[in-house]
Amino acid sequence: MEGNIAVILPIVILMGGALVIYVLTRALRLSNKIEALLAILVLAGALAALLNLVQPLNDLANINDLFYGSRQPGGILFFPNIVGVYIGVIACFICLFICAYSGEYLSRDPRFLLFYPMILLTIAGLLSMFFAADLFNLFLMAELTTITGSALIAFRFTKEEAVKAGFKYLVMSSLGTMTMMLGIYFIYRGTGRLYLTEIASMTNDFTRIGAACFLVGFSIKAGVVPLHTWVPDVYHHAPSAVSGLFAGITSKSMLFIMPMIALQLGMTAQELGLYLMVFASFNMLVGVIRMLTQQQLRRFLSYSSIAQTGYLMFTLGIGYYYQLPSAYAAGLYLLSIIAFMKCLAFLTAGNYEYRFGTGNINQLMGANRLVPLNAFAFSTALAGLSGIPLLAGFTGKWLIFTAALTAGDAFAIAGLVIFLVCTVIGSIGYLPMLVKQYQRSRANLKSLEKNQLTVTSTLWIGVPVVVLTLIVIVTGVFPTPWINLIENVVSLVAAV
Amino acid sequence: MNTYAYLLSGITLLPVLGVIILLLWKKATKTQAAFLGIISETCALIIPIILLSELRAGRSVVFSLPWIPNMGVSFSLELNWLSLVFLITEVLVTLAAMIYSLGDKDGEKRSHYYYALLLLFSLGMSGTTLADDVFLFYIFWELMLIASCILIISWGHGENRLRVALKYFIITHIGSLMVLVCLILLYVNFGTASLSALTLQAATLPVQTQVFMIIFFLIGFCIKMAIFPVHLWLPDAHTVAPMPVTIILAAAMLSMGTYGVLRFPVALFSLEAMQPFALWMMIAGLISEVYGALMALAEKDIKRIIAYSSVSQMGYILFGLGSLTHDGMVGSIMHVIYHAIVKALLFMVVGILLAAARERNIDKIGGLAKKMPVITVCAAIGILGISGMPPLGIFNSEWMIFAGGFDSGFPIVLTVITLLGSILTVIYSLRFFGKIFFGDTKPEKVDTNISKTLLISTVAVTVFLIIEGLTPGPLLAWSELGLVSILGGLP
Numbered sequence: 007m008e009g010n011i012a013v014i015l016p017i018v019i020l021m022g023g024a025l026v027i028y029v030l031t032r033a034l035r036l037s038n039k040i041e042a043l044l045a046i047l048v049l050a051g052a053l054a055a056l057l058n059l060v061q062p063l064n065d066l067a068n069i070n071d072l073f074y075g076s077r078q079p080g081g082i083l084f085f086p087n088i089v090g091v092y093i094g095v096i097a098c099f100i101c102l103f104i105c106a107y108s109g110e111y112l113s114r115d116p117r118f119l120l121f122y123p124m125i126l127l128t129i130a131g132l133l134s135m136f137f138a139a140d141l142f143n144l145f146l147m148a149e150l151t152t153i154t155g156s157a158l159i160a161f162r163f164t165k166e167e168a169v170k171a172g173f174k175y176l177v178m179s180s181l182g183t184m185t186m187m188l189g190i191y192f193i194y195r196g197t198g199r200l201y202l203t204e205i206a207s208m209t210n211d212f213t214r215i216g217a218a219c220f221l222v223g224f225s226i227k228a229g230v231v232p233l234h235t236w237v238p239d240v241y242h243h244a245p246s247a248v249s250g251l252f253a254g255i256t257s258k259s260m261l262f263i264m265p266m267i268a269l270q271l272g273m274t275a276q277e278l279g280l281y282l283m284v285f286a287s288f289n290m291l292v293g294v295i296r297m298l299t300q301q302q303l304r305r306f307l308s309y310s311s312i313a314q315t316g317y318l319m320f321t322l323g324i325g326y327y328y329q330l331p332s333a334y335a336a337g338l339y340l341l342s343i344i345a346f347m348k349c350l351a352f353l354t355a356g357n358y359e360y361r362f363g364t365g366n367i368n369q370l371m372g373a374n375r376l377v378p379l380n381a382f383a384f385s386t387a388l389a390g391l392s393g394i395p396l397l398a399g400f401t402g403k404w405l406i407f408t409a410a411l412t413a414g415d416a417f418a419i420a421g422l423v424i425f426l427v428c429t430v431i432g433s434i435g436y437l438p439m440l441v442k443q444y445q446r447s448r449a450n451l452k453s454l455e456k457n458q459l460t461v462t463s464t465l466w467i468g469v470p471v472v473v474l475t476l477i478v479i480v481t482g483v484f485p486t487p488w489i490n491l492i493e494n495v496v497s498l499v500a501a502v
Numbered sequence: 503m504n505t506y507a508y509l510l511s512g513i514t515l516l517p518v519l520g521v522i523i524l525l526l527w528k529k530a531t532k533t534q535a536a537f538l539g540i541i542s543e544t545c546a547l548i549i550p551i552i553l554l555s556e557l558r559a560g561r562s563v564v565f566s567l568p569w570i571p572n573m574g575v576s577f578s579l580e581l582n583w584l585s586l587v588f589l590i591t592e593v594l595v596t597l598a599a600m601i602y603s604l605g606d607k608d609g610e611k612r613s614h615y616y617y618a619l620l621l622l623f624s625l626g627m628s629g630t631t632l633a634d635d636v637f638l639f640y641i642f643w644e645l646m647l648i649a650s651c652i653l654i655i656s657w658g659h660g661e662n663r664l665r666v667a668l669k670y671f672i673i674t675h676i677g678s679l680m681v682l683v684c685l686i687l688l689y690v691n692f693g694t695a696s697l698s699a700l701t702l703q704a705a706t707l708p709v710q711t712q713v714f715m716i717i718f719f720l721i722g723f724c725i726k727m728a729i730f731p732v733h734l735w736l737p738d739a740h741t742v743a744p745m746p747v748t749i750i751l752a753a754a755m756l757s758m759g760t761y762g763v764l765r766f767p768v769a770l771f772s773l774e775a776m777q778p779f780a781l782w783m784m785i786a787g788l789i790s791e792v793y794g795a796l797m798a799l800a801e802k803d804i805k806r807i808i809a810y811s812s813v814s815q816m817g818y819i820l821f822g823l824g825s826l827t828h829d830g831m832v833g834s835i836m837h838v839i840y841h842a843i844v845k846a847l848l849f850m851v852v853g854i855l856l857a858a859a860r861e862r863n864i865d866k867i868g869g870l871a872k873k874m875p876v877i878t879v880c881a882a883i884g885i886l887g888i889s890g891m892p893p894l895g896i897f898n899s900e901w902m903i904f905a906g907g908f909d910s911g912f913p914i915v916l917t918v919i920t921l922l923g924s925i926l927t928v929i930y931s932l933r934f935f936g937k938i939f940f941g942d943t944k945p946e947k948v949d950t951n952i953s954k955t956l957l958i959s960t961v962a963v964t965v966f967l968i969i970e971g972l973t974p975g976p977l978l979a980w981s982e983l984g985l986v987s988i989l990g991g992l993p
Contacts, residue, residue, distance in 0.1 A: 394648060395641040404573075404637070407686040414690075426679050433675055437668055441655050445664070486570050493572065 009074035012062065013086050013137070016055040016094060020130035023048030024123035031119050038118040039466070042109035045122035046102055052129070053098045056091050063088050066501055073139070083139040083201065088498045089262055089338070090136025096342055097129050097255045100349050103470035104247045107353050110466030111247055111360055121161060125251065127154045132256055135263050140200045141190045144267070148186060148227070151256065152179040158251075159244040171236075171243035178236040182226030189219025193271065202270045209272030217271035221264060221281065228260035230319070231288040234312050238296075241308035246356020249304060253311040254349040258341055261318055265326065279327025282319040283421050289316025290428040297435040303355040303365045306439060307348070310391060313428060314344050320421050321406050328413040335496040336405035339489065343390070343398040343481060350474040351387035354380050357467055363459050367442050372451040374444045376458070379468070381443045383475040390478045392436040393429060397482035401489075403429070506556050507565040509549055510579055513589070513632060516545045517625040524618035532613040536604050539617040543597040546628060550589055553581055562987070564634065573637070575695045580634035584984035587835060587977075588631040588761045591842045595754040596624040598846055598963055599746040605953030606853060608657050608744030616657060623649040623750060630758055634697045636685040643681065646755060647674050650739075650747060658742040666738040673735040677725030680718045681762065687715060688770075697765075701988075704770035712775045719767040720779060727759030727816045730790040737797075740809035745853035748805070752812050752849060753842040760819050760838050764831075769988035773826055781912055783824025788920050791817030795926035799933065803862045804855060807934055808848050811888060814927060815841045821920055822903035828985070830906020833899045835981040836974070840887070840895035843967045847884040850960040851877060854952055855938065859945040864934065868941025873950050876957060878939045880964045885931040887967055890924055894971040898978070900924065 027048065031041045062072050063086060075083035105122060112118045131151035138144040156179070160172025190200070196212020199205050205213060222233070229237040237257075241249040261282075268278055293313025300306035318340050325333035357380050358373065359365045374381035390397035410422035481488055520542035524535055553563050566578040581589070600620060603609055609616035626646025633639035654667040688700050691707060707715075721732070728736035740748050767776060794814025801807045815837070822834030854877055859867050871878040887894040907917030970977065 395644045400641075401570075404686065407682065408690055411683070411687050411690045422683075426683070429679060430672060430676055434668065434672055437651075437671055438664065441664060441667075444656070484570075486572060489570070489572050 007074070007076050010062070010072055011074060012055070012058055013072060013074035013084050015058070016052045017084075017130050017134055017137070019048060019052045019055055020126045020133070023051070024126035024130070027126070028119065028123045038112050038115075039109045041118060041122050042105050042466070045105040045126060048126055049098050049101050049105065049129075053095060053102075056094050056098065059086050059091050060088075063091065064498065066498075075139070077201075082143050084134070084137040085139040086137050087266070088495050089266070090133065092338065092492075092495050093136065093255070093259050093262060093341070094129075094133045096345050097132060097259070100251065100255050100345055101125055101129055103349060103353070103474055104251050107356075107467055107470045108245075108247045110464050111356060112245070115162065115245075117161065117163075120157065121245075124154045124158045125248075128158065128251070128256060132259055136259075136266070139202055141193060141202065141205075141267075142200050145183060145186055145190060148183045148223070151227075152176065152183055155179060155252070155256070158248045159240050161245050161248065165243070167239075167243040171239040174236050175240050178226055178233070182223040182233075184223075185219050185226070186223035189216035189223065192216040192219065202267070206270040213271045214273060217268045217273040220267050220271065221273075221278075224260045224264040224267075225285070228257050228264070229289075229312055229315055230285050231292045231312065231316075234289070234292070234315075237312055238305055238308040241311065241352070242302060242305045246304065246352050246359065249307070250349040250352035250356075253307065253352060254345040255341075257311075258315060258318055258344065261315070261322060261337075262341070265322070275326040275329060279323045279325070282323030283327060283417065286316045286319035286323055287421060287424045289313060289319060290424055291316075294428045294431040294435065297432065300435075301366050301368055303358065303367055303370075303439070304352065306367075306435065307351050307355060310432070310435070311348060313432060314348070314391070316428070317402075317406060317425065318344065320425060321409055324409045324413050324418055324421070328415075328418070330409060330412060331496050331500055332412065333409035334499070335489075335492050336402070336409045338492045338495060339405055339485075340402045342488065342492075343402050343478075346474055346477050346481070347387050347390040347398060350383060350471065350478060351391065353467075353471055353474065354384035354387060357463065357471065358384075360467075361460055361463070362454050362457060364457075367439055369450065370454070371442050371445045371447040373454060375451060376454060377463070380463070380471065383471045384443065385440050386475050386478050388436050388440045390482065392433055395482075396479075398478045398485070400482060401485045503565060506553055506563045510553060510563045510581055510632070511565045513546050513549050513628050514579065514625060516542050517621045517628070520621045521618045521625075524614045524621070527614055530614045532610055532616075533604065535613040535617040536600055539600045539621055540597065542621055543593055543600060543624060546624070547590065547593045547597060550581060550586055550593075554586075557581070557583060557586060557983075566634070569635075570637070573695070574689070574693060575637040576635050577638060578634035578696060579629075579632040580698065581632060582984070582987040583980060584761075584764060584835075584987050585631040587839065587980050587984045588757060589628055591757060591839050592624065592627040592631065592754040595842050595846050596620065596627075596750055598850075598959055599749040599753075602749065602850055602853070602956060602959040603746035605955030605957075605959070606745050607857070608746065612656075616653070619649050619653050619656075620746065620750070623653065623747070627754055627758055631761055635695045636689060636697055636700065637695045639697065640678070640682055640685055643758075644678060646758065647671065647678065650743075650751060650755065653747045654739060654743045657744045657747070659744070660742055663742050666742045670735040670739040673732070674725055677722040677732070680722035680725075681766075684715045684718045684722070684766070687711070701769055705772050705775070709775070712771050713778070716767045716771060716776065716779055720763065720783070723759040723762035723766070724786070724820065725759070726762065727756055727820065728813050729786055729816055729820055730793045730813060733790070733794075733813045736813060737806050737809045740812070741803065741805045745849065745856075749846050749849045752809065753846040756812060756816055757838040757842060759816070760823070760834065763820075763823055764835070764985075764988060768823070768831075773989070776826055780824045780826045780910065784821050784907065784910070784912060784916055787817045787819070787821030787824055788916060788923065789817070790814065790820065791920060792923045792926065793817075795923060795930055798930040799926065802864050804852050804864050804867070804934070804938065805849075805862060807864065807930065808845070808852055811848075811927070811930065812841075812845060815845070815888070818900060818903055818920070822906050825903070825906035825910040825912075827906040827909040828982075829902045829909060831985055832978065832981045833902025833904075833906055835984055836977055837896065837899035837903060839977060839981075840899050840970065843963060843970060844884055844887040844896060847880065847960065847963045847967055848888065850956070850963060851881045851884060854956050854960065857956075858949050858952060860947075860949075861945050864937050866943055867938050867945050868943040869939070870948065871939040873948050874939075874952070876961065877952070880960050881935055881939065883964050883967060885935045887971070889928045889931045892971075894967060895974065895977075898971070898974045
């Protein structure tokens with residue numbers, strides 16, 4: 007093993023932290039809240055370790071020395087990249103809220119012991135996928151996220167739907183990793199190499215077939231239509247905190263790993279862009295149309311998530327197809343704001359379920375009287391997702407428009423028209439969902455009051471919800487610092 | 503930036519302050535909340551009057567702060583003659599509606615939210631007229647939609663208010679998105695969001711792009727103006743909304759569409775670029791005028807009658823704008839203002855009638871002239887006003903619009919039909935007035951104990967309508983200056 011240990015420090019902290027937390031909690035019989043606090047500490051450490059990588063990544067002259075691992079056959083090699091660090095930071099940040107929220111949200115679940123280590127391992131797996139320099143380790147880390155993901159989804163294993171959802175995810179996600187495995191076979195058959203940098207200089211038809219396999223594999227994990235069938239069940243039946251994590255960051259991050267791999271395997275940027283733009287339209291349409299008929303908050307959010315994956319694919323597709331760094335930057339911005347808005351939406355929807363035992367919007371009519379803060383936060387998330395001005399989503403919408411109009415040709419305009427249509431259809435879905443919380447219904451209100459599972463919410467739920475709400479609002483009103491940051495990231499990517 | 507610039511920012515900041523206070527002042531009674539709203543709107547009215555001296559000196563007032571520098575977006579406001587006309591109209595209407603609301607039963611519950619939203623609604627319109635940045639323009643443009651939509655959902659009448667609000671939101675949002683596409687297209691082409699800078703450069707765009715943008719702008723703004731056939735949101739929204747909101751919707755918000763047409767396609771591109779659309783605008787205006795009037799004739803719900811009359815009146819405005827002549831366009835600007843006053847008056851009368859007779863069907867209301875003499879006089883003046891009878895204001899604006907139509911160079915028959923179409927306005931207006939005040943069918947019970955606030959505000963608007971009609975000089979001058987400020991002179 008050689009290189010800079012700082013490269014793998016975030017992954018080590020996350021994986022080691024998961025193990026330590028598991029052992030400590032099991033040995034000392036720690037409470038859910040203490041375990042949540044420990045997880046927060048580990049995440050803070052990982053966050054610091056990730057931020058520590060920013061400076062070396064800016065040093066372009068010595069960037070090739072920034073690695074860790076063994077270059078021997080069979081060795082593990084990690085090369086950090088700025089996009090991976092950026093997305094890792096967002097993921098850790100989101101997880102801070104998710105862990106804090108779960109400190110209260112999981113108080114009725116006796117199996118909380120495994121929850122936090124699994125969350126940490128999922129993030130470690132995600133980060134490793136970004137940093138992995140060879141295909142075999144990429145495959146291993148993809149499998150790690152599949153296994154931990156399935157365990158998190160089926161966390162409430164006494165519920166049949168949760169087990170079914172977990173199994174569905176396991177099958178679909180394994181199908182994705184198996185397709186990647188098939189791709190690795192073709193690539194190895196064609197080049198005899200597994201290191202991406204080596205393969206990049208000897209691409210051939212085999213590597214291109216391999217790239218296509220990776221494309222399919224990542225598409226399953228990202229929930230690209232028609233490979234999206236796991237998304238509604240998983241986001242609906244997993245604990246809400248897990249849905250927030252998956253919908254917010256882990257599944258959408260795959261769209262950023264996908265190009266990093268595919269482009270090194272011989273796929274052209276135009277081909278990748280075309281693929282993303284074409285399938286983006288399916289995602290947008292299927293997402294918003296299916297969204298309209300949903301009454302369950304989390305199922306509704308699942309379909310909205312499919313649509314948002316489409317928006318993200320469309321923006322990235324423009325970036326690759328037309329070679330527009332500004333569109334790629336828009337994609338990164340979109341990923342960040344969707345992460346916060348989606349996480350907020352799932353956490354607040356989960357809070358409704360935690361409080362009233364139902365996630366059906368018709369049964370939650372008038373819920374704002376009992377949980378005004380939650381209703382406001384949920385409304386902020388929905389309004390943000392629908393692109394209402396002065397919330398984070400609007401700047402994202404503006405950037406998508408700008409990207410498509412900058413590209414300017416018929417193909418991009420056709421995509422923009424689909425995006426516009428979906429925005430309008432989306433509003434038809436978002437508005438009633440948002441309004442019904444505030445609709446006065448005495449009978450419903452009485453029933454809600456009577457069936458409250460808990461009367462007061464603690465800071466464990468309150469703080470993450472308030473902070474996320476503020477982020478959605480502040481990012482909408484003052485997006486400049488964020489846009490600056492993303493522009494720096496993109497300029498660094500371009501320079502590398 | 504000088505003192506005037508900071509003063510200008512007060513037009514948007516004072517309502518924000520009002521909203522913050524109202525949101526925090528949860529125990530505010532309706533009267534307290536209303537007074538806060540009225541104070542805020544009064545300040546918003548006084549400020550542009552103070553700034554008149556600057557405009558008279560030939561200087562527009564500009565307030566600008568950088569906002570999102572890497573996107574070239576700034577918080578820029580500009581007061582010029584055109585924005586002044588629309589701003590004062592909007593603020594006056596909101597002020598009248600707020601005073602009227604004191605005597606109205608709507609907004610009794612959660613008053614602080616109600617008035618906060620009314621202020622936001624007004625802020626959306628003020629900001630739209632003042633914004634000198636396309637990003638900012640769109641934010642204010644959407645703000646007025648969101649605020650009015652929440653008002654309809656939360657304080658609207660009837661079980662179907664959510665459905666109506668959704669319809670209103672969706673249809674107008676489609677228009678907003680069409681406008682947004684054009685705004686971003688401008689931004690992408692010139693790399694700036696400054697409206698002043700874009701105005702200087704937009705005419706250099708390729709002709710095809712200009713044509714595309716003019717079409718999108720026109721459709722987008724026509725949706726806001728409720729021009730046939732994109733008017734579908736209007737009758738229901740006007741009927742379901744609480745009366746003060748209906749007044750603002752009909753009298754002020756519709757005019758924002760007109761402002762949009764003048765500020766964007768007309769001001770950005772040359773009149774030559776607009777020429778191919780002129781005939782279509784006139785035809786659309788004519789159809790809207792006749793259709794609105796026919797629907798007003800066929801309707802039995804008194805609120806919907808006045809709502810359809812808005813569709814008809816907006817038709818006149820589009821007809822005048824389409825003529826692309828000095829008279830036609832100045833007439834349209836004047837018509838916006840006169841229509842705002844008349845429509846506010848008529849809806850105020852309808853509100854009083856609904857409160858008194860508790861009946862909306864025109865066939866079931868009648869003979870109210872004896873029981874409500876003051877309201878009868880106000881309604882009569884309003885009806886004469888909307889029918890275009892001299893010396894009331896609409897006569898002046900219609901005269902100019904028709905003159906513009908004859909000058910436009912398009913077949914005279916178009917203008918003749920529009921002129922004849924105005925007979926329909928007279929018919930539905932007289933039907934409305936005759937049936938309600940002199941009809942034989944009397945409602946079972948009429949509560950003639952009208953709130954003094956309602957009465958005073960209605961009489962005040964009536965007097966204002968008469969004064970405006972008798973002294974059209976200043977308004978004509980302002981409208982001409984408004985047009986010159988965006989076009990620099992007209993043939």
